[in-house]
Amino acid sequence: MDISTTTTVPADTATSANCIPQALLHLHAVDYHAGNRHILNKVNLHLQQGQILTLIGPNGAGKTTLVKIALGLLTPTSGTVNRSANLRIGYMPQKLQVETTLPLSVERFLQLAPRAVPADIAGALLEVGAAHVRHSRLQSLSGGEMQRVLLARALLGKPDLLVLDEPTQGVDLKGQADLYSLITRLRDSHNCGVLMVSHDLHLVMSATDEVICLNQHVCCHGHPEQVGNDPAYLELFGQAGARAMAVYTHHHYHEHTLAGEVVAEHVHDDSCQHEHAPHVLANPQLRGKDGQ
Amino acid sequence: MTDFLLRAVVAGLLLALVAGPLGCFIVWRRMAYFGDTLSHSALLGIALGLLLNLNMQLTVIFICCLVALLLVLMETRKSLATDTLLGILAHSSLAVGLVLLSFTKTQIDLQAYLFGDLLTVTNGELLWLLGGCALVMVVLLSNWNALLSFTVQPELAQVEGLNVARLRVLLMLIIAVVVAVAMKIVGVLLITSLLIIPAATARLFARSPEQMAFGASLSGCMAVAGGLTASWFWDTPTGPSIVVVAAVLFAVSALLKGRQ
Structure with a gap:
């Protein structure tokens, strides 16, 4: 279990891995309006330690909005958001477009994570299989390499919860399958929860424990097979x-x-x-x- | 006789030193138009200071900071057509400033405010510049990583615990302060160029954000030295001469880089 026993961690999280999984995130009846557009309608979401939860849905279904509410970047119009005490979140944004005018190497980018030390950076890059791009320019990375570097940045905060917004964006089909299995491995080795957004249920299938099918409201949810036939x-x-x-x-x-x-x-x-x-x-x- | 030249050199180099790293952020965050708007509004500060008989330097700083806060509001509401609104704000504040200036009894050298007059910098103005630049440099250096992280991906920075709203205001305010104290040196119409051109030059050679910031300071200092020299020997206007040298430095660097 990766959760370190710092003083900020509540006692119940610092126990062994075979204890009852801890609830990391709980959203209840979340509504979100932007102007007069109703983007989310009474959405419930529950995520536990060690669980992978995938949000799927068409464009404009409110997936990214829901993720931002879970992260605390947006405040819901109504409803409640509960995060477990001292929850450390590793966030992987939908895309990272770094201005070409900003000369930034992968290493320098990872150094921007709070309290990142060189050993951690090397370890995180190794873990996501991107050690070879350490000194590359961020703008020169391929789609798959960029996503791995973003994952590495998310891991640097030693997260209890990984939030990944379309982690396979701009990645070819083979690379997508690799990334999903990497995410599953990271969940296992860090024993963290994973909340991710995806377009493609067929690829997430083997990687996810639970699926929420979202189109402003929760259309259906459950195990991937179950949802696929709903x-x-x-x-x-x-x-x-x-x-x-x-x-x-x-x-x-x-x-x-x-x-x-x-x-x-x-x-x-x-x-x-x-x-x-x-x-x-x-x-x-x-x-x-x-x-x- | 050399007193005014010494003041000019010190003032110009001080400004170039701070404009380097600050200009990098303006380039990275595509804020050139924000800088323009801020500098145009500085003239409004001059006019108000003269009309209401207030401390000129303080009035300019106050007006610039006020406009900066307005710009932060505009920046966060992306739904508006920002560039159009900025254009309106920039040029109308400049025009209002010019109109207000026509009501003042005192004769002022408008040219000096529009294009700068480095050679007439007084000891008092130099002190304001020193104070402003020192303040901005301290803020920049002590928030360097945070500002950089915020520039790369604001939402990621926020999830990682940075106060992004505070950083946004902070950056806009230090740009306002630099614009306000630099007005006398290159003038409201040329301030943005001193922020942007050296940064663009440094970009050609830099391999890290820090190298780019340092290189921008360096090429800014070279532009100030070159512009002052030209002004001294050929009696050209100082502010525009500095910008011309900065532009030449950029063009030569781009050519050299292109050949490689």
Whole structure:
């Protein structure tokens, strides 16, 4: 367990790893208005130590707003936000656009973290697999390297909670899978909670414990498989989302048209016998898994 | 005879020293237009000081700080068309200042306020400059890492425990103070250039923020020395000469850098 026994840590967090997981973050009935736009509506969120919680939802669903409320960067219009006492948060912003006029190396960037010492910086870079870019210019990094450096900065504060806003932005597909498994490893080694925003449930699937599907309000939540089959999820993500789910879990609880679109209105029961041939034709990449 | 030249050299170098690191932040945060607006409003301070018979230097500092706070408000509300509003604020405050000046009985050398008159700097003005520059330098150095972190990513800085709202106000206020005390040296129309051009020159060679700040101070000092020399030998206006040398330094550096 990584939580150090400084005087600021309450007694119940400084116990061994096999104790009851501590609640890190609790949001209750959070509303947020910007002008006359209703961005969040009665959102509840509960996150425990060692748990990975993923927020998914379409653009404009309020994911980033919710993250900012959790971080304390925004104050909700109504509702309550409880963070555990002396919670140390490691934050990875959605993107880091450093002005090209600012000459900044990765090392100098990491030194900006409060109380960062050289040994910690080297360790954090090693942990996220970015030791080789230590002396590179921040603006010269690839998408994947940049995200890893941002993760390293988040780790420097020895966080109890990692908050990651679209951690795989600007990263290719292979790199995305690598990043998600890195996040899972970090959760295990630091025993911290993780709250992250993602667009792609299909990639987060194996990396997350719980999913909240957000579209201003909580459409559905639960384990990733559960959410992937929820009518609310299918309605929100339609064809693309359903296809993505099919790649990974491939539960045909919903019906497809010839084009591969989900027919969400269709009610299923045991008498339903799906013909999968059209589906496979529409999604050739599924053929191997389907075996039909 | 050499007294006024000595004062001019000291004043110019002092200003260039502080303008270096401060100018870097203006470049990094794309605040050039904010600097312009602040300097234009300085003339309003002069006019008010003359009309109401107040201490000139204090009035200018007060007006600049007031406008600085207004700008912080505008900066935080990104939804407004900031550049248009800044343009309106900058030029209307300059115009109001000029109109108000026409009502004053005293004859003032307007040219000196618009383009600076380094060679007539008095001991009193030098003391104000020294005080202002020392204050700004102390604030800059003691908040260096915080200001840098805030510049790179304000939200990350805030989550890490920095008071971002305080830093935003602090930065704008020290720019206001420098503008207010520097007005006599390069004039309201040229202050921003002394903040930005040396920083841009240093950017070409710097590999860290600190190198860039130091290089900006250095190239600013070179511009002051060169401008004063030109002014001395060829009787050119001092303020514009300094800016011309700064611009030449930038152009030559950019050419040299481009060749590599």
